[in-house]
Amino acid sequence: MSTATARRMSEAEYLALEATAETKHEYVNGETIAMAGVSPEHSVVQVGLATAVDAALASAGKPCLTFSSDTRVRISETGLYAYPDLTVVCGKPDFDHGASPPSLLNPLVVFEVLSDSTEAYDRGAKAAHYRSRASLQEYVLVSSSERRVEILRRAEEGWWKSALFEGDAAVPLASLGIEVPLRAIYRQLDLL
Numbered sequence: 418m419s420t421a422t423a424r425r426m427s428e429a430e431y432l433a434l435e436a437t438a439e440t441k442h443e444y445v446n447g448e449t450i451a452m453a454g455v456s457p458e459h460s461v462v463q464v465g466l467a468t469a470v471d472a473a474l475a476s477a478g479k480p481c482l483t484f485s486s487d488t489r490v491r492i493s494e495t496g497l498y499a500y501p502d503l504t505v506v507c508g509k510p511d512f513d514h515g516a517s518p519p520s521l522l523n524p525l526v527v528f529e530v531l532s533d534s535t536e537a538y539d540r541g542a543k544a545a546h547y548r549s550r551a552s553l554q555e556y557v558l559v560s561s562s563e564r565r566v567e568i569l570r571r572a573e574e575g576w577w578k579s580a581l582f583e584g585d586a587a588v589p590l591a592s593l594g595i596e597v598p599l600r601a602i603y604r605q606l607d608l609l
Contacts (some may be wrong), residue, residue: 424449428496435489435498437515444498445546452500456532459561461605463502463530466559468592470503470528477595481507484521491520497546503528503581504561505593523552525592530559544569548577554592561606564599 426434431444441452455463463486471483484504491498491513498520505526512519527547529539539558547556548569556569556577566582570591582588587596 423510432497432516435495441487441489443500443505445496445542455530456561458606459530459532459607461609462559462561462603465593465602465605466530466597467503467527468507469597470593473590473595473597474505477593479506479507479571479593479595481525481593482509482510489518490524490527491522492546492550493522494549495546497543499546501527502530507593524550526555526557526590527553527554528557528559530561532561542603555590557588557590559602564603566599566602 426449427447428444431442431449435442441564443450443452467483467485474481474483482505484506486500486502488504489498489500490504501524504521504524505528506521506523507525510521511523513522524547529535529543531539544556547553548571554571558567558569560566564584566588568580568582568588568590569577570580572578582599584602585598585600587598588602589596
């Protein structure tokens with residue numbers, strides 16, 4: 418999603434706002450950011466991504482849940498509240514039920530579809546927030562303009578390693594034990 422307006426408030430004020438807001442807001446470092454709409458390209462890639470990941474999980478018989486961008490994720494280590502484009506949890510999801518809507522606490526894989534207005538943030542500061550969450554094993558950056566997916570993976574020694582997939586490649590999601598073909602993610606993009 419692209420960001421729109423930002424304003425400063427406490428975490429409690431943010432959670433109260435989200436409980437009644439008609440639009441979604443992300444929260445980081447005391448700043449609340451109203452989320453704006455997305456481009457047609459972003460939207461069809463996001464739908465293709467969710468469909469392809471969910472189909473691969475079902476085909477492999479994996480006991481995992483896929484959550485849309487309507488599910489808020491909380492990174493308590495840094496205070497980030499965000500709405501990733503897609504989030505996967507294997508096993509039982511852990512929610513912080515102290516807020517409305519509840520926040521997911523144990524993402525295994527987080528996907529962000531990149532937009533011109535958010536790419537630098539998604540690759541930089543937001544990636545740093547996500548990497549601090551112990552449950553997160555892969556952070557996946559999905560281009561909305563070309564067949565390109567980058568995965569940042571947690572390594573045994575605690576460092577993160579990057580892998581890039583382009584063209585007609587299949588994207589191996591090691592923490593999920595599946596592969597997702599780029600052609601499935603980007604199928605509808607070719608129709609625009």
